[in-house]
Amino acid sequence: MTRTFKNTVLSLLIFFGTLSNTFAQNDADPAITSFGFGAASVPVGGTTTLSLFFLNNGDFQSLVPGSIAILVSLTNAGEYTAEPESGLAVVSGLPANYFTWTYNPATKALRGVLNTAITPGDGGQIDIVVKGVAVGSNTSTVNIQRLQPANLTGDFVGNNTLPPALLAVTPSLPVTLISFNAQKENSGVNLTWVTTEEVNSDYFEVQHSVNGKSWSVLGKVESHKDSKVTNNYTYSDANPGEGMNYYRLNMVDRDATHAYSRIRSVDLEGKSETNAVFPNPAATFISIDGQEGKEVKIFDVNGVLKTSSKVQDGQISINNLRNGLHLIQMTNSANQVVTKKFVVLK
Incomplete structure (x- = not known):
């Protein structure tokens, strides 16, 4: 075997080894891309939503059950709490069903362990209802816990821990x-x-x-x-x-x-509007009549699903959406699919 041939074989081995490592690093990448409260403040006794956007940011491999957990830590000082203080009742949004949730009232921490496979690109918004308990300024943190390293061979570095979210609890309304x-x-x-x-x-x-x-x-x-x-x-x-x-x-x-x-x-054209979307344009949230407790989907103009969320107190958060035209899909009282347009302008 000539030296030139040996060098060629060695170069190919190094190339394919590097390529293999590149693919491995992108096999599965659990990521939290945004995290924040629906309102900057809430009165004592009032509620707001703490939202996070989770997805498998990898290219090739699904996240397998039991491989990760999401840990959301609320304040320990007692100024606000999950409402009600039960993990099953407080967490909503389609991706929330991918996890089994528990809530610890002593530490005010919500923990969701992955219970189903999540394919690359899959995910969405998870909402947590919190209630103001006492006047104060508080933070909440979120991170992904790696439970079974053998089942998570991909990239686990970056965008898994975001800055704390801040919430001020103000005196109760009159x-x-x-x-x-x-x-x-x-x-x-x-x-x-x-x-x-x-x-x-x-x-x-x-x-x-x-x-x-x-x-x-x-x-x-x-x-x-x-x-x-x-x-x-x-x-x-x-x-x-x-x-x-x-x-x-x-x-x-x-x-x-x-x-x-x-x-x-x-x-005033004839009947009460049951699916009105307002304000339009909107920056941080939209209100939707006649959809309380229902799941609605938001798409971009190319038909790509951007988020799926349950309407609570007549509203959903759009903090994670970019500026531009969007489509919101819902069902009316006759169980017919209704699509309406709105503009995000921040």
């Missing part, structure tokens, strides 16, 4: 609002709302919009000031505009602090 509804009534719109507790409350300001962005004041309704019983309120808009009309309450305290209610919409 009003506990349990419902706010808007319904077409003849040629007008009737607004109704119910409170169960009012502390130092002053009045309700009824606001109206035709686009969900610019608001005007329709009127003012006096509150019961201080109350621990159920109170019912009504307000009638006798001259709503044609098409979509949006309504919200500005709940004002006697020290001038205030908070807004959820937005409600009514279509």
Whole structure:
């Protein structure tokens, strides 16, 4: 065997060995690409969503059951907690089903162990509901634990631990609002709302919009000031505009602090809109009428699924979406698939 031939064979062995290592490093790559709260602050007794985006970022190999776990650590100081304090009840989103979750109230830590195979490119948004307990500023952390190294031969370095997410818990709101509804009534719109507790409350300001962005004041309704019983309120808009009309309450305290209610919409073309998506454009979240507790899917304009999430409190987070046109897919009351457009603009 000549020296030239030996050198050629050696070069080929080195090349294929390097190529093999390159493929191995990309076999399976569990990654958390974003992590944060749906709101920067929440009042005592209020709730918000802590969301993370998980996927198998590898090229060739599926993540196998038992190979990894996601650990989400909430604050230890007691300013906020999972709501309710049960891993099964608090975690939602389609990818959440890929994991078996447990929650430790003592350490305020959620741990999900992978229970099914995740193919390359598969994943999505996982949502955790948290509740404000005491005033304070808090952080939450997330990381991926490697449980079975023999079953995870790919790249495990990078984008698995993100900076802590920050949440401020503020003093409780002056009003506990349990419902706010808007319904077409003849040629007008009737607004109704119910409170169960009012502390130092002053009045309700009824606001109206035709686009969900610019608001005007329709009127003012006096509150019961201080109350621990159920109170019912009504307000009638006798001259709503044609098409979509949006309504919200500005709940004002006697020290001038205030908070807004959820937005409600009514279509004056004939019936209440059950699948309205607003605001549009949107930056951090969108509200969807008639989809509470349902799973909705968001696609880009090329039809690529970007996220799948359950509607909670009438909203879903869009923090992980890039600017541009998107399509949201949902089912209506007749179990028909409905697709609507919205724009992300940050």
